[in-house]
Amino acid sequence: MHKAGDVRVEDAPDPVVEHPTDAVVRIVRSCVCGSDLHPYHSLSAADGPAPMGHEFLGVVEELGSEVSGLSRGDLVLSPFAFADNTCEYCREGLHTSCPKGGFYGAGGVGGAQAEAIRVPQAQGTLVKLPAGVDASLLPSLLTLADVYGTGYHAAHQARVEPGDSVTVIGDGAVGLLAVLSAKQLGAERIVLMGRHQARTDLGRAFGATDVIAERGEEGIAKVRDLTGGHGTRAVLEAVGHMPAYEMAVGVVRPGGVISRVGVPQYEDAPVGFGSLFGPNVTLNGGPAPVRAYMDTLLPAVLDGTVDPGRVFDRAVSLEQTPEGYRAMDQREALKVMITF
């Protein structure tokens, strides 16, 4: 990405093993993330060009001398953040705070919207998939790299439990998979706030019991009407803009939790007596340690119990990636997969 709105597919040197803990993976499926649209709107030419993409599965092509447990030819899945999976943070399930960890597309590590990628801390990062996995499962498996694990993080941090009431703000892929996650954790009422019917229909299929298209004060009033005036105990905020935060404050029940997974496009927000403090509301969330959830979520994907890959409604070739960005930005596509 050279600057906002300017995505180009260019030749780059083939990635190679630079450290003994690296692997090189040939990419089989990649995709465009909602969070990629933030720089697509705002990246300055001075900050570009930046390699893009952080969600992929692929085949191991090369392994550093210190990587064990993986072999050339293995089909592997990567979380969007690499990590050693052995430090105290990783052991606690907070891989995004691993001191040896980091993000693709930064600090000399390439992006995943590419033919191949160097994976640091490969042994801790990559998860080997079963040999001969059915190709029809690849979209759902790919969601574990980010959007499914991120939606699950929202629900997990909010401690959603059987019988719970939940509002999900945002009908993007993360919001819809937060719905699916809340359903898996047993939520009884799941209110989805979103305006795009094709998306909210998928949200209903994933488990939403109510859909609210209105925003702002009007949307807040609708959710309060549905909940006897109380609001829902959990609010999963999957947008990241201030109006979504304000809606979250408006629909959360006293004593409840606002769990954010939309990357905040603000730094300061209301947290005082009139917003969070008075009603003892908890605010949490952050970048999802999706590696921590892969073992939990993988079985139901592999046996077809859940089909989170339904969030992909368009596929492009690597050369068509700029068109993928355009389609997602214009909301013609919910989430675009890149196939090879």
Place this chain on the structure above:
Amino acid sequence: MHKAGDVRVEDAPDPVVEHPTDAVVRIVRSCVCGSDLHPYHSLSAADGPAPMGHEFLGVVEELGSEVSGLSRGDLVLSPFAFADNTCEYCREGLHTSCPKGGFYGAGGVGGAQAEAIRVPQAQGTLVKLPAGVDASLLPSLLTLADVYGTGYHAAHQARVEPGDSVTVIGDGAVGLLAVLSAKQLGAERIVLMGRHQARTDLGRAFGATDVIAERGEEGIAKVRDLTGGHGTRAVLEAVGHMPAYEMAVGVVRPGGVISRVGVPQYEDAPVGFGSLFGPNVTLNGGPAPVRAYMDTLLPAVLDGTVDPGRVFDRAVSLEQTPEGYRAMDQREALKVMITF
């Protein structure tokens, strides 16, 4: 309180039972709260005069027809917020969100820096103390009305558990009792940030393992030095001013919790990627539902296992209450009891 700095002891009509759910209590012990100092600094003459005080124990003098389980002559303790103790919020332990609840000194309910007080929702609010309780226990029992329960709320919301690492910000009565509470919940390392040695000495007696007198960046660096650079998992913020919030963000470990019980004197605060979101830090707390903790905390007070009443370092008569405010404001006294 007529306006900032202007506290007067004046004759007022004797409180009477106004609703069948009321009781009238003759006050035996009351006190001045750190939170009373906020209006003592800022109350405008236009907003005054206001009846003050919300912490008391006393003797039941009159009972409404719908109050059962209490008798005239009972020694009773009140939480700083009254509540029915039967609604869904009270049953969850969130008495401060009870729809029938409220605060003393507002909405036609008097203050507790007085000879007697009307208690709404008396059956749900008042806790009967054992007959013949030793007078030496009254100070510690009085702390259950607010400061002990509030310090405990901070530790409870932060889910402090055995072996935990905790920073407490603030060496007022609430901060010191947050130290005691963290110790009771099994915290292994308790860092107290405060500058007044008599207070921090009491904090050490309550269980603080380290005391940091420095503030701001210097204080943050000291806590990080003590914790291998990580910060502590729990931070209990018992001040309420923005610099205390900023210190909390500075000393909390990734994945940790900032639990606030100091009433925020700000509405907006940093919560974005650079403060809470990036490291997956949880922010919670609020007005403490101290009624919910009384049953838990009462036994160790009654049998002398803990002595939270040590926070009272001065006693005044009701007539001397203005002097009590002055002494607390000037930090000559940690917490002032009013005796009758």
